[in-house]
Amino acid sequence: MLDQGAPPRQPTPQAAGLGARLMRRKPVERLVEESGRGEGGALRRSLGLWQLTMISIGATLGTGIFVVLGEAVPKAGPAVTLSFVIAGLTALFSAFSYAELAGTIPVAGSSYSYAYATMGELIAWICGWCLVLEYGVSVAAVAVGWGEYLNELLDGTIGVTVPDALSAPPGDGGVFNLPALIVVLLAMAFLLGGARESARANTVMVVVKIAALVLFCAIGIQGFRSGNYAHFMPLGMAGVSAAGATLFFSYIGFDAASTAGEEAKNAQRDLPRAIMLSLVIVTALYVLVAAVAVGAKPWQHFNDSEAALAQIMRQVTGQSFWGTLLAFCAVIAIASVVLTVLYGQTRILFAMSRDGLAPKVFGRVHPKTGAPRANTVIVSLFCGVLAAAVPLGRLADATSIGTLFAFALVNIAVVVLRRTRPDMPRTFRVPLSPFFPALGFGFCVWMMGSLSPVTWVVFGVWMAVGLVFYFLYGHRRSRLATPEG
Numbered sequence: 316m317l318d319q320g321a322p323p324r325q326p327t328p329q330a331a332g333l334g335a336r337l338m339r340r341k342p343v344e345r346l347v348e349e350s351g352r353g354e355g356g357a358l359r360r361s362l363g364l365w366q367l368t369m370i371s372i373g374a375t376l377g378t379g380i381f382v383v384l385g386e387a388v389p390k391a392g393p394a395v396t397l398s399f400v401i402a403g404l405t406a407l408f409s410a411f412s413y414a415e416l417a418g419t420i421p422v423a424g425s426s427y428s429y430a431y432a433t434m435g436e437l438i439a440w441i442c443g444w445c446l447v448l449e450y451g452v453s454v455a456a457v458a459v460g461w462g463e464y465l466n467e468l469l470d471g472t473i474g475v476t477v478p479d480a481l482s483a484p485p486g487d488g489g490v491f492n493l494p495a496l497i498v499v500l501l502a503m504a505f506l507l508g509g510a511r512e513s514a515r516a517n518t519v520m521v522v523v524k525i526a527a528l529v530l531f532c533a534i535g536i537q538g539f540r541s542g543n544y545a546h547f548m549p550l551g552m553a554g555v556s557a558a559g560a561t562l563f564f565s566y567i568g569f570d571a572a573s574t575a576g577e578e579a580k581n582a583q584r585d586l587p588r589a590i591m592l593s594l595v596i597v598t599a600l601y602v603l604v605a606a607v608a609v610g611a612k613p614w615q616h617f618n619d620s621e622a623a624l625a626q627i628m629r630q631v632t633g634q635s636f637w638g639t640l641l642a643f644c645a646v647i648a649i650a651s652v653v654l655t656v657l658y659g660q661t662r663i664l665f666a667m668s669r670d671g672l673a674p675k676v677f678g679r680v681h682p683k684t685g686a687p688r689a690n691t692v693i694v695s696l697f698c699g700v701l702a703a704a705v706p707l708g709r710l711a712d713a714t715s716i717g718t719l720f721a722f723a724l725v726n727i728a729v730v731v732l733r734r735t736r737p738d739m740p741r742t743f744r745v746p747l748s749p750f751f752p753a754l755g756f757g758f759c760v761w762m763m764g765s766l767s768p769v770t771w772v773v774f775g776v777w778m779a780v781g782l783v784f785y786f787l788y789g790h791r792r793s794r795l796a797t798p799e800g
Contacts, residue, residue, distance in 0.1 A: 338435035339795050341670065343736065346422050346432055349669060350577045358423070358577045358665075359685035361511040364585040366518065367572045371593030373517045374655035375568025376524055376648070380604050380624065388617040391558035392549040393609045396602055398558035403598035405559075405762055406566035408755030409722040410594045411745040412729040414587035417573040418742035419732065421582030424666030425573040425659070426725045431670070433731040434724070440789055442724045443667050444781035448717030448774075449567055450660035451694065454499060455702035456714055457652045462494030464645040467625045471639030495702035502654040503695035506661065509684040510578045513658060517651050524648030527641055528604050531624050538611035538631035549614075553765075560715055560765040565601065567718045569594045571655050574662040587743035657698065661690045671796070672789035716766055716774045723759040726752040 362370070384395070391398045416429045424431070427446055431439035462483075466476040476482070481493045505513045548555060572589045576582045604624070611627050625645065629638030661677075665687050668678030677690040730749045732739070745751050790796070 336790070336796070337437040339793075340433065340435050341428075341431045341439075341795060343420055343432045343732075343739065346420055346424075346428055350422050358680060359510060360578055360580050361509075362514055362575055362579045363581075364588055366514040367575055367579055367585050367589035368593050369518045369521050370514060370575055370655050370658070371569050371572040371589050372525075372597060373521045373568070373651040374571035374659065375566060375593060375597045375652075376521070376528075376600060380528065380565070380601060384605065384608060385617050385623040387558040387562050388609065388614050388623075390550065390561065391554045392546065392614045393544045394548040394550075394555045395558055395562075395609060395614070396605045397548075398555050398562050399565075399598070399601045399605050401555065401559040401758075402563040402566055402762075403594075403601065405563060405719075405755070405758035406569065406594060406598075406722075408751050408758060409726060410569055410590055412722075412725045412752050412755055413570055413573055414590045414743045415729050415741055415745050416725065416732070417576060417586035417590060418583045419739055421576040421579065421586055422666060423574055423577040423662040425570055425576075425663060426721045426728070427663055428666055429728045429732075430724050433728040433735065436672075436790075436793060436795065437785070438724065440672055440785045441778065441781065442721050443663060443672065444778065444785075445717040445721040445724075446663045447660070448777055449714055449721060450656055450663060451698050452701065452717070453567055453714040454502075454653055454656050454660065454698040455495070455705065457649055457656065458495035458498050458698070458702035459492060459705075461498045461646065461649040461653065462492055464625065464642045464649060465494045467642035468639060468646055471635050471642060492703040496699040498650055498653050499657070499695055499699035499702060501650065502657050503691055503699075505654055506658055506691045506695075507684065507686060507688055509686045510575070510658075513654060517654055520647050520651035520654070523644055524651065525600070527644030527648060528600055530644075531628060531641060532603055532607050534637055535607040535611045535624075535627055535631055538627070539607065540610060543610050543613050556762065556765040560719075560762040563715050563719060563762055566594070566597070567714065568652070568655065569597070570722075571659040574659040577662075583742045657691075657695060660694050660698070661687055664690055664694065669794075671792045671794040672785070674788075716763055716770050717777075719759045719763045720774075723756050723763075726755040726759070 387398060388395045413426070416426075420429055420432060422428045424443070425446065427439055427443035430442040462477070466482060470476050477494060480490045483492055505516050569590050572586055572593065576586060579585055608624065608627055611631055612623075617623055625638040625642040628641050629635055632638075664673055664677040665680075667673035668675055668690075676693070677687065679687060679689050681688045729745055730752050733748060
């Protein structure tokens with residue numbers, strides 16, 4: 316009899332046709348066996364549940380509240396709180412799938428590796444390419460918002476700001492966003508020191524950001540006016556869903572924990588816990604802060620401000636001190652998002668390089684620090700230049716569509732692995748499968764449909780470029796393409 320739990324046999328590279336080569340899968344056992352290995356060294360297992368949860372919160376908490384709230388409120392009005400809930404539910408169903416797969420396949424590749432094990436190489440490449448868009452562009456988007464709060468801080472302390480020409484990208488009234496580039500380079504410096512050192516710095520920054528949001532709620536509630544909620548949904552459900560699609564950008568951080576699968580001490584136990592715990596904490600804080608913000612300031616007056624919370628604090632108290640204090644906390648908080656998301660991006664490319672689908676330079680590990688140094692420098696410079704040259708709104712929507720597409724694939728992957736490898740040990744199981752994964756997939760597709768046509772055009776061009784790269788490079792260099800691979 317055939318062993319139902321055994322990995323499926325792969326056709327030999329010589330015998331396989333084009334279709335079979337595009338669908339070749341990497342066995343789960345091999346993914347786990349290669350865990351941590353890189354060119355010249357190995358990643359170090361130094362992260363526990365606390366650090367993993369902080370990485371997940373660090374990558375998530377801050378983007379939507381400190382940066383994108385000012386973009387979302389004009390789309391949904393006071394119903395932006397509902398938009399956060401919808402985006403959170405979409406993330407929750409996908410988080411269930413992430414948690415199961417992270418406990419079953421604890422590797423650095425996140426959804427890219429999950430797709431490789433379940434749906435084949437071409438789908439894995441598409442997923443990985445979406446993750447490059449998700450992580451890389453979100454780093455740039457958050458860095459743009461960091462510059463806004465830096466100006467708030469400088470204005471409240473020494474009375475000067477970075478000139479518009481050096482604090483905004485072309486198209487937003489500037490020439491080059493220097494602060495955005497600086498924060499990316501600072502994050503790069505931490506990451507070059509290794510995962511443990513980066514995790515410690517991130518933990519401190521996460522504590523500061525949570526304290527800042529609690530402080531905002533305590534002060535902002537004093538300016539709460541129920542009349543600001545008189546017309547709860549002025550732009551209808553279409554506005555709520557449009558804002559939700561933009562705000563989904565705020566939830567991408569929870570999957571950052573899954574990229575640390577090869578640096579976790581007990582990945583199979585701790586990754587699912589970190590993912591679910593961080594998402595619950597972040598969603599609760601998002602909804603609470605959004606409710607207070609809209610209650611303290613009429614939704615028509617947000618005007619796409621990227622430093623909305625600091626402005627509300629100043630208006631409520633009539634003093635510049637509290638707004639300046641929040642701006643200081645936001646500068647630290649948003650830096651932690653840049654740090655952890657940049658970390659996730661480098662680990663995705665590390666996994667793709669090890670499989671031969673990305674250049675080898677991304678898979679080289681420094682023997683002393685246990686970090687992929689060249690990978691970190693290349694990714695940081697790319698994200699820094701992107702942050703300095705592209706407006707925030709376009710970056711946020713581009714990130715959302717890449718994220719939603721990758722999450723949709725993860726919801727499919729968990730069902731496929733349940734069918735093909737039912738006997739594999741799982742430290743977490745999605746409840747009511749396949750119903751919950753189907754809901755996660757449906758929510759992702761619905762929110763993708765809420766994004767603008769321009770965003771879809773950008774996404775289409777991005778995918779076309781990725782497919783060209785795959786067929787010219789990755790398809791031929793894949794380690795599964797050779798007998799010894």
